Amino acid sequence: MNTEKKRILVLGGGFGGLAFAKSIDPSLAEVTLVDKQNHHLFQPLLYQVATAGLAAPDIAEPLRTLFSEQEHVQVLMDEVVAIDLEREWVTTPHQSLSYDYLVIALGGQTNYFGNEKWEKHASGLKTLADAHRIRNEVLGAFEMAENLSGDSEERRRLMTTVVIGGGPTGVEMAGTLAELAHRCFRRDFRKIDPKQSRVVLVDAADRVLPMYSEKLSRKAKKQLEELGVEVLTGKKVNDIKSRRVILDDQVIEAENIIWTAGVAANPLTEKLDTPKAKGGRLKVEPDCSLPRFRNAFAVGDIASLEDAKGVPVPGVAPAAIQMAKHVANVIDKEIREGLVVGDERARSPFIYRDKGAMATIGRSRAVASIAGREFSGFFAWFAWLAIHLIxxxxxxxxxxxxxxxxxxxxxxxxxxxxxxxxxxxKAKPRKKKQEALR
Amino acid sequence: MNTEKKRILVLGGGFGGLAFAKSIDPSLAEVTLVDKQNHHLFQPLLYQVATAGLAAPDIAEPLRTLFSEQEHVQVLMDEVVAIDLEREWVTTPHQSLSYDYLVIALGGQTNYFGNEKWEKHASGLKTLADAHRIRNEVLGAFEMAENLSGDSEERRRLMTTVVIGGGPTGVEMAGTLAELAHRCFRRDFRKIDPKQSRVVLVDAADRVLPMYSEKLSRKAKKQLEELGVEVLTGKKVNDIKSRRVILDDQVIEAENIIWTAGVAANPLTEKLDTPKAKGGRLKVEPDCSLPRFRNAFAVGDIASLEDAKGVPVPGVAPAAIQMAKHVANVIDKEIREGLVVGDERARSPFIYRDKGAMATIGRSRAVASIAGREFSGFFAWFAWLAIHLIxxxxxxxxxxxxxxxxxxxxxxxxxxxxxxxxxxxKAKPRKKKQEALR
Incomplete structure (x- = not known):
């Protein structure tokens, strides 16, 4: 047995990075976890910060606190600028970090599918800064509408929000926004009628929540429409301009446009000399390691894998956590048994266990698919609450x-x-090398 | 009796504006409340957002919600750009608002006493944006210190915060920051020793909390020192440069500098043709109206008044609330009895009732002066908690x-x-007239 502790570098403090660092055997490794934020963010509830339901600190927890009792984990708030798989080190503006094992868990970012010019008109929703911007602009638009007198076309535009993307985030955003606009604001405004506001959900696919059964998709659509969301499926977005979404058959004038239609891997993957899948995701071996660099692993949204049963592993939190735990087991075994890196005895293939999925659509409404059974309405909503709290x-x-x-x-x-x-x-002049942290 | 409802315009949704709009008789007046933010902010706890104790939505409440049941109050989120006392109207980027009565409750802003160039090096603490900036920069400074290796002078600078101003805000900020740095961070960091961090409180006066008795000031200083704050009283700030505070006898290198030393009236007062006191505050008659414009009143931090007993009314929340209620009574009476504006029968003088004051100095520590009695320590802290919650x-x-x-x-x-x-x-191009809302 090799008694020397190995140095493991974990990039990213999301679900994957966190689960890995919590799972690895403390007696075998020194872990350094690098994230450019000081907190773990509970992404599935980020839309609640954007729609004014929760505050930022409700869905985030400082990474240092999460590891304050684990002496073998060192947290660094720093930005990864380069990964050198050949030389086995990672560079930040402040330091170079070498490793024995590397776990890349950097997640994804909003993907405009080559239309990056749309970004300035249609906000993504991946960070707390995104969520606050959306909240400020949606609330601000209604305030501006209240200040207008007469000009009803502009007022209608101010009260219109388009959500692009019919996946869970888009569905949850649209449902919650409609609830906010049509119900919560009703008593608050005097001059405008919030019921006249529009929330439009657009997706090029022929149904929302395509990862669910057609029946659940239909139910989700019905629930959205009950809340007042206009669901436009099978509509491709041709262009986005300032406050304007251009579809094949119509142009929607909207003060706020939110883009949830795509996720791409962190752009750091671009420079890595290893096979990529769609959106720059890293193709991994069945054990989640990179093909030519078996001491480097990718987990979560940044990885692309069909598991040992041929199931494409989805980009959801449970998958990231399961992959991370699998990688921790592989590394644990390799170190404990003194195996050389990549020894197949340690490299069992990852198998994804689908524990179901759920999406909430406003108060008391949701759709859920758990253990092969499907639910919708209040019970699904209640299950959604419980699972998210747990x-x-x-x-x-x-x-x-x-x-x-x-x-x-x-x-x-x-x-x-x-x-x-x-x-x-308040432009505090900063030294160059500190800028990356701002 | 005059049965026509009067139009009352209230500028500012702070303690004064809120108390006025809640107090005025709904049968006599239509009230329009203008604020550039969409929320009332509980200023006394703003330092808790800056020191990472509370989230923004904990200490703020949407103005619309506060008045959703009061049909006679219309809330406008808009920015006042000019007040015309002669013509009796107020201008915003969106509209002109005329009034029968005007209540100016615009509060104050950070005052650098003519050294406005200090502003970019020393953040004030008046808004949620200020509080978030301070929180991000103080937390970020400790993260940067953790990333440094060796360079101990820079590390010490990163871990040093100077708070300028020994009033309640400065004392509460310094105490809470010291607690955060010396205690809360202790378990979280691996490479730096947060106990080596410095929090320095500087004031030109010879004691902190000069509005309290000398005995309480001494106790507050002792409690601050127990928490590890260096209290430098009787030290004038000669200059502030980037990350550097220059006193007569020393220069303090500090990553973060927070300025709580002065409050001036909202700069809109500059253009008003009415007598001013120190810091641009509006001198008011004993009934809180402006000398030549008896249908215009000023309440709270923006007003300057010695009350009918010769007591200078302090710039604290209870005083703003009391003034606002007094003005509501004056206007109520004038309208109800059909008196001409300024009729002395309605214009009773305002008398300030000092219900005491308190400042907390970290967990389980505070000083309080209530009904002529003085307290410090745990009991004062508990009273502070209770009063703030209520x-x-x-x-x-x-x-x-x-x-x-x-x-x-x-x-x-x-x-x-x-x-x-x-x-x-994400520079959404905006039409000019909407910019004021951003």
Whole structure:
């Protein structure tokens, strides 16, 4: 047995990075976890920050706190600028970090499918900054509409939001926005009628939530429409301009346009000399390692894999967690048994266990597919609540979110409808090498 | 009796504006409340957002929600750009608003006493944007220190914060920052020793909290020092440069500099042809109206008044609320009895009732002066908690803050240690007239 501790470098503090660092045997390895943010973000609830239901600290937990009791894990808030698989080191603006094993868990980013010019007109939803921007702009648009007198075309535009992408994030965004606009705002405004606002959900596919059965997709669509969402499926977005979405057969004028239609791998993958799949994701071997660099692994949204049963592993949190735990087991075994890197005795193939999926569509509405059975309506919604509370990281967050959901359910009003102006530019002159952290 | 409803325009949704709009008789007036933010902000707890104890939505409540049941109050999220006292109207980028009565409750802003060039090096703390900037920069500085190897002078600088101003905000900021740095961070960092961090509180006066007795000031200083704050009283700030505070006898190198030393009136007062006091505050008659414009009133931090007993009314929330209620009574009476504007029968003088003051200095520590009696330590801290919970606006906020304080007390860790990078510039091209809302 090799008694020397191995140096493991984990890039990214999302679901994959966190699960790996929590799973690896502390007696075998020194782990360094690098993330450019100081927190783990519970992505599945990010749309709730954007739609004014939750505050940022409710769905985030400082990475240092998560590992404060684990002496073998060192957290660095720093930005990875280069990965050198040949020389086995990673570069940040502050340091070079060498490794024995590398776990790439950098996740994805919004993908405009080659139309990057759309980005300035249609906000993605991947970070807390995105969520706050969307919240400020949606709340601000209704305030602007209230200030207008007469000009009803502009007022209608201000009260229109287009969500592009009919996956879980798009469906949840659209449902919650419709609820906010049609119900919660009703008593609050005097001059405008929030019921006249529009929330339009656009997707090129012929149904929403294509990963579910057709029956559940139909139910989701029906629930969305009950909330007042206009669901436009089978409509390709031809162009996006300032406050304007251009489809084949119509042009929608909208103050706010939200893009949830695509995810691509972190752009750091571009420079890696290893096979890629669609969206720059890293093709991995059945054990989640890179083909030519068996001491480097990719897990979560940044990895592309058909598992040992031929199932394409989806880009969801449970898959990232399962891959990360699998990789921790592989590395544990390889170190413990003193095997050479890549020894097939340690390299069992990853098998994805689909525990089901669910999406909420506003208060008391959801669709769920659990253990082969399908649910919709209140029960699915309740299950959605429970699962998210259980899996949310941090007891404080669970308590806080639970209380806010009860409060919102009783009052039918989300609690975080606070917009604030962006910080005035207080351009502290910074030394170059510190800039990456800002 | 005059049965026609009067048009009352209230500028500002702080403590004064809110109390006025809540107090005025709904049968006598139509009230329009203008604020450039969509929320009332509970300023006394703003330092808690800056020091990562609370989230923004915990201490803010949407103005529309606060008045959703009051049909006679119309809320406008808009920015006042000019006040014309002669013609009796107020201009915003969107509209002109005429009035029968005007209540100016625009509050104050950070005052650098003529050294506006210090602003870019020393952040004020008046808005949620200020609070988030300070939180991000203080948390970020410790992360940067953790990333450094060797260079201990820079590391010490990164771990140093200077708070300028020994009033309640400065004392509360310094105490909470010291607690955060010396205690909460202790378990979280591996390479730096947070105990080596410095929090320095600087004031030109010879003691902190000069509005309290000398005995309480001494106690506050002692409590601050127990938490590890270096209290430098009697030290004038000669200059502030990038990450450097220059006193008479020393220069302090500090990554973060926070300025809480002065408040000036909203700059809109500059153009008003009416007498001003120090910091541009509007001198008001004993009834809180402006000397030559008796249908215009100023309340709260923007007003300057010695009350009928010769007591200078302090710039604190209870004073703003009391003034606002007094003005509501004056206007109520004038309208109800059909008196001409300024009729002395309606114009009773305002008398300030000092219900005491308190400042917290970290967990379980505070100083308080209530009904002529003075307290310090745990009891004062407990009273501080209770009073702030009672006066916090909104039941949801009270519950949320209460829970977070219990959690923080038990865990000795604040819950909102989440920093996020500023939103990348997503420069949506905007029409000119909408810019004021952004």
């Amino acid at each position: 899996t949310l990281v941090g007891m404080r967050n669970r308590l806080s979110v639970f209380m806010k959901w009860i409060y919102k359910y009783v009052n039918n009003k989300p609690g975080a409808r606070i917009a604030w102006r962006p910080s005035p530019s | 006066t916090l606006v909104g039941m949801r906020n009270r519950l949320s803050v209460f829970m977070k304080w219990i959690y923080k007390y038990v865990n000795n860790k604040p819950g909102a240690r989440i920093a996020w990078r500023p939103s990348p510039s």
